[in-house]
Amino acid sequence: MEFDPFLLARLQFAANISFHILFPTITIGLCWVLFYFRLRYTFSGDKAWEYAYFFWVKIFALSFALGVVSGITMSFQFGTNWPGFMERAGNIAGPLLGYEVLTAFFLEASFLGIMLFGKDRVSNRTHLIATALVAVGTSFSAFWILSLNSWMQTPTGYRIEDGVFFVESWWEVIFNPSFPYRFAHMFTASLLTAAFLIMGISAWRAMRGVDGPATWKVMRTGALMAAVLAPLQVFIGDLHGLNTLEHQPAKIAAMEGVWETEKGAPLTLFGFPDEEEKTTHMAIKVPNLASLILTHEWEGEVLGLNEFEGESPPVAPVFWAFRVMVGIGMLMVLTGWWSAWRLFRNRDENRETQTWLLRALSVMTFSGWIAVLAGWYVTEIGRQPWVVDGLLRTADVVADHSSATVAGTLFGYVLLYLFLLVSYIATLRYMATKPARSLTLTPQQRAMNDAETAEGEA
Amino acid sequence: MDLGYWLPLFFAGAMGLALLIYVILDGYDLGIGILLPFANDDEKDVMVAAIGPFWDANETWIVLGVGILLIAFPQAHSIVLTSLYLPVTLMLMGLILRGVAFDFRVKAGDKHKAKWNRLFAFGSLAASLCQGWMLGAFVTGLTGDATSTLFAALIALALPALYIMLGAAWLLIKTEGELFNKAVRWGRMAVLPMGGFLLLISIATPLVSSTIADKWFTLPNAIGLMPIPIATALAYAGLIWVFNSKQILHNGYGWLAFVALMVLCVLASIGLAYSLFPDIVLGQISIWEAASATESLLFTFWGAIIALPMILGYTIFIYRVFRGKATHLSYE
Numbered sequence: 001m002e003f004d005p006f007l008l009a010r011l012q013f014a015a016n017i018s019f020h021i022l023f024p025t026i027t028i029g030l031c032w033v034l035f036y037f038r039l040r041y042t043f044s045g046d047k048a049w050e051y052a053y054f055f056w057v058k059i060f061a062l063s064f065a066l067g068v069v070s071g072i073t074m075s076f077q078f079g080t081n082w083p084g085f086m087e088r089a090g091n092i093a094g095p096l097l098g099y100e101v102l103t104a105f106f107l108e109a110s111f112l113g114i115m116l117f118g119k120d121r122v123s124n125r126t127h128l129i130a131t132a133l134v135a136v137g138t139s140f141s142a143f144w145i146l147s148l149n150s151w152m153q154t155p156t157g158y159r160i161e162d163g164v165f166f167v168e169s170w171w172e173v174i175f176n177p178s179f180p181y182r183f184a185h186m187f188t189a190s191l192l193t194a195a196f197l198i199m200g201i202s203a204w205r206a207m208r209g210v211d212g213p214a215t216w217k218v219m220r221t222g223a224l225m226a227a228v229l230a231p232l233q234v235f236i237g238d239l240h241g242l243n244t245l246e247h248q249p250a251k252i253a254a255m256e257g258v259w260e261t262e263k264g265a266p267l268t269l270f271g272f273p274d275e276e277e278k279t280t281h282m283a284i285k286v287p288n289l290a291s292l293i294l295t296h297e298w299e300g301e302v303l304g305l306n307e308f309e310g311e312s313p314p315v316a317p318v319f320w321a322f323r324v325m326v327g328i329g330m331l332m333v334l335t336g337w338w339s340a341w342r343l344f345r346n347r348d349e350n351r352e353t354q355t356w357l358l359r360a361l362s363v364m365t366f367s368g369w370i371a372v373l374a375g376w377y378v379t380e381i382g383r384q385p386w387v388v389d390g391l392l393r394t395a396d397v398v399a400d401h402s403s404a405t406v407a408g409t410l411f412g413y414v415l416l417y418l419f420l421l422v423s424y425i426a427t428l429r430y431m432a433t434k435p436a437r438s439l440t441l442t443p444q445q446r447a448m449n450d451a452e453t454a455e456g457e458a
Numbered sequence: 459m460d461l462g463y464w465l466p467l468f469f470a471g472a473m474g475l476a477l478l479i480y481v482i483l484d485g486y487d488l489g490i491g492i493l494l495p496f497a498n499d500d501e502k503d504v505m506v507a508a509i510g511p512f513w514d515a516n517e518t519w520i521v522l523g524v525g526i527l528l529i530a531f532p533q534a535h536s537i538v539l540t541s542l543y544l545p546v547t548l549m550l551m552g553l554i555l556r557g558v559a560f561d562f563r564v565k566a567g568d569k570h571k572a573k574w575n576r577l578f579a580f581g582s583l584a585a586s587l588c589q590g591w592m593l594g595a596f597v598t599g600l601t602g603d604a605t606s607t608l609f610a611a612l613i614a615l616a617l618p619a620l621y622i623m624l625g626a627a628w629l630l631i632k633t634e635g636e637l638f639n640k641a642v643r644w645g646r647m648a649v650l651p652m653g654g655f656l657l658l659i660s661i662a663t664p665l666v667s668s669t670i671a672d673k674w675f676t677l678p679n680a681i682g683l684m685p686i687p688i689a690t691a692l693a694y695a696g697l698i699w700v701f702n703s704k705q706i707l708h709n710g711y712g713w714l715a716f717v718a719l720m721v722l723c724v725l726a727s728i729g730l731a732y733s734l735f736p737d738i739v740l741g742q743i744s745i746w747e748a749a750s751a752t753e754s755l756l757f758t759f760w761g762a763i764i765a766l767p768m769i770l771g772y773t774i775f776i777y778r779v780f781r782g783k784a785t786h787l788s789y790e
Contacts, residue, residue: 062561068514069557073550075521079528079539080546090532091754098529098758101522102765109518110769110776113511121779166751399540409547416551420558427566 008406009081009398012413014380018373019417020074023067025372028142028187029194030060031135033221038131042124052214056198059428061116066424068109073413081406084397085387089165092158092173093148100144108137139187146186150179152388153379154247160391177247181240182379188233189375192332193368195225199339200365201432203358206351210433216349219361223343226336234329238293244379245294248389250308251382254318256290257283258304265290265302270323273315278305280319313384321377328371335364366425465759466749469530470738472762473523478727480519482624482720487513489625491556491582492618493644494575501637502575506560508632508784513560515773517553529758534738534748541600542592549588556581583618590617597730598666599740609666616655622648623697624719630712632784638712645701645715653694656722660687663733669741670733686729693721 034056041049075097078086086093114122114130122130157172158165167173199222202215245252252258257268257280267290271283291300305312342348342357351358387394487509494502509516528535539546555577563574594610595602626648629641664671674680697718700706706714738745749755 058565062558062565065514065558065561068517069554072517072521072553075524075528076539076546076550079524079535080543083536083540086528086532087536090528090535091751094529094532094750095754095758095761098525099761101518101525102761102769105518105521106515106765106769106773109514110772112514113776114779117511118779164751167753167757170757399536399543401540401543405543409543412547412551416554420554423558423562423566427562430567431565 003403003407005401005403005406006395006398008403008410009401010394012406012410013077013081015410015413015417016070016073016077017376017380019413019421020067020070021372021376022369022421023063023070024138024142025190025193025368026063026197027060027067028138029190029192030056030063030197031131031138032191033194033198033225034060035128035131035135036221037218038128042128048213048217051212052218055212055214056218057116058431059201061112062424062427064108064112066420081399081401082387082397083399085392088163088392088397089152089388092151092165092167095170096144096148096151096174100141104137104141104144108134108141111137142187142190143183146183147174147176147179150182151176153182153383154178155388155391165388178240178243181236181243184236185233185240185375186372188229188236189368189372191225192229192233193372195222195229196332196335196361196364196368197366198222199226199361200363201428203361204365205432206354207358207362208433209351216343216347219339220343220347223336223339226332227340228336230329230332230336234333237326237329242294244382248382249303250305250312251318251379252294253303253305253308254313254315254382255322255378256294256302257315257319258290258302260306261301261304263291263301264288264299265294267293273319275315311385311390313382318378318382321374321381325371325374325378328367328374331364332367332371335360461756462749462752463746465752465755466530466745468759469526469749469755470735470745472766473526473530474727474731476519476523476526478723480516480523481620481727482723483512483516483519485621485723486624486628486716487516488556488582488586489618489621489623490628491578491625492586492622493625493629494579494582496644497637497640501640504633504637504784505629506563506578508629510560510784511776511780513557515776517557530750530755531738531745531748532750534743534745537600537739537742538596541602542595545588545591545595549585549592552581552584552586552588554581556585586618586621587614590614593617597663597670597733597740599669599737599742601741605666609662612655612658612662616652616659619648619652619655620719620723623652624716627712627715627719630707630715634783638707642701642707649698649701653698656690656694656726667733667740673733683729683732686725690722690725693718693725697722 034053037049037053037056040046041053078093111130111133114127115134118130119127151173154177156176157167157169159168160166198218202219202222205212205215206219241252241255256265257271257273258265259278259280264287266285266287268280269284269286271280273280288298290302292298294300294302305315339357339361342354348354383389385393385395387397490505490509494505497505524535524539527538559574559578559581563571563578566574591610591614594613595606597613598606598609623645626641626645630638630645633641664674674683697715700712700715700718706712734740736744736746738748
């Protein structure tokens with residue numbers, strides 16, 4: 001089977017960005033959670049919050065490192081694989097990425113050192129501020145990169161001369177129509193991912209009886225976040241969808257599997273989209289619901305894929321990814337409410353009576369990852385065949401490498417990423433079974449501690 | 459004032475500066491990564507502690523350097539990165555491995571520590587070799603012919619030697635006792651190969667590129683350039699002197715070695731900038747031909763002149779917070 005380099009380049013970018021996004025998704029949200037732990041400790045003096053901070057800051061550090069190194073890869077990918085994009089849209093993409101480096105990358109990378117290792121070297125207040133600055137840095141980073149991504153989805157504020165984009169208004173470029181929705185959606189997704197991660201790992205610790213003083217406190221923090229943010233995310237997602245309908249109707253048509261424009265369109269809950277025959281097999285449909293959701297009118301008109309001949313995205317992946325995202329979102333709402341109810345009622349901290357909740361939460365540990373990936377597949381595959389929606393085709397900006405070159409490096413990346421992903425999850429598991437304080441001791445120190453304990457017991 | 463003339467010049471300078479800072483800062487932590495297998499387990503922890511709070515920010519300078527290439531010179535960015543596809547990819551994999559090994563080695567449990575130590579060293583070496591290869595290919599204008607490839611291979615070996623020197627010099631600042639003595643030995647072993655490479659590169663560069671030969675050897679420029687090789691020779695002599703003087707080393711002036719290496723790096727980059735200017739890809743495209751639209755450059759310019767001093771400010775702050783000898787890293 002002959003692979004064309006264009007497909008391989010897309011797969012490579014997809015592999016890189018999919019691996020990369022896992023870690024910022026955790027760190028953007030987790031950093032604010034850490035700041036919250038740190039604040040709680042500062043104001044209450046309760047050692048449990050300090051313990052929570054130092055347990056989670058290690059997981060944060062590991063996730064952050066994975067995010068940084070895979071992010072460096074991303075910054076090179078534009079040039080190595082998509083040179084045409086920078087040549088054509090560099091006047092717009094360049095400064096946005098530049099501001100990300102200048103306002104976010106250095107801020108987070110620099111103060112991370114203090115956040116991780118500086119507790120004894122700076123005052124409590126400086127340490128608190130350093131933690132806040134890292135959180136601000138990660139959020140700035142999300143701001144700029146999502147602004148660029150949104151501009152590629154809904155370009156405004158530009159003019160084109162000889163195929164090259166020039167900026168007319170920076171305000172319109174940065175705050176393009178889909179940006180506020182995408183930023184809110186992703187930021188909330190990040191907080192939710194962090195919420196389910198901290199709940200999941202805490203639940204796992206509780207089940208195995210290796211919980212420290214903060215485990216249930218952390219679980220309750222996560223439950224509260226999930227109970228509030230998951231329904232909020234459904235609402236934001238709906239707004240984002242309506243915004244997409246206005247600006248990228250082809251993407252919506254693919255998400256909903258609407259082949260022909262119709263009034264009072266039914267909502268396809270499930271089915272197998274078939275692009276050859278332009279139909280969805282075995283579709284389970286709810287009459288008029290798609291029109292109601294999308295246009296907020298019973299008989300509203302929904303544009304079908306037939307309107308976008310040759311300019312519509314591949315249907316099946318978008319259709320499926322959307323259902324995965326929504327499905328997990330719904331699960332998150334239910335789990336969020338359930339865990340808030342179970343954990344706050346009587347503040348029950350008994351693993352015997354909470355068995356089912358703890359199991360469910362452990363299973364949901366990485367649910368945020370799946371939902372985020374699915375969501376990004378919807379929006380990115382849904383933008384195809386364009387790299388800048390309606391203006392610049394992805395196929396026109398790809399680098400001219402041989403299939404063998406791209407396939408070889410793709411293979412290398414995939415192997416490396418699988419290895420790292422397995423290592424990451426295995427390490428989280430390992431860390432979750434250890435009480436926090438032993439994690440940073442060297443073998444010598446640990447031996448000394450053991451000796452001291454033995455002496456004390458004797 | 460003609461912004462279309464000055465802004466590309468400003469960004470070329472900023473890019474050069476970012477890459478120079480990268481070579482010095484990430485150079486020492488990559489160098490320590492390469493040296494890691496030669497230390498015992500306890501020393502390994504101290505070596506990692508000596509770079510722990512810094513490496514993340516150090517690595518950000520290459521993102522800034524490539525970022526400026528992308529922001530200010532998108533045409534050159536495409537030419538450079540597509541030509542260097544393979545070394546860039548391998549370098550990235552090296553950087554990925556070492557960056558994560560840093561965290562995994564202490565978090566994945568003792569039975570995996572040796573594996574992550576090896577990956578840390580391997581990743582550091584791979585990234586350094588590839589960076590040298592990239593630099594070599596870049597200096598010869600990305601032509602990719604046989605002589606240029608040979609030249610790139612030469613620099614691919616030279617850069618790790620420089621990084622090892624930087625790493626050893628950094629350990630003189632951050633460590634004491636037996637590890638300090640080891641760092642001295644490592645430095646003494648690496649200093650001659652590094653000097654040899656430096657000399658070879660200086661001889662080979664004008665031979666490989668006639669454009670550069672013209673820039674170096676035409677009068678009166680040749681006379682104006684004389685301070686560069688003279689200062690380089692002096693800094694190199696100073697470096698050898700520091701590593702061999704017990705008085706200097708044992709009275710806490712080991713940091714002079716790092717200063718000498720910084721001077722060498724600055725001189726080399728001045729030489730490089732002079733050799734390339736006004737081209738951003740030698741013989742292919744000048745900084746003005748490759749530059750973005752002026753209004754885009756201006757927008758980034760304002761951000762840069764506000765943010766860069768702040769970045770330098772808090773970088774200095776971080777180095778002050780973590781000054782002094784490194785001990786075992788602890789989060790708590």
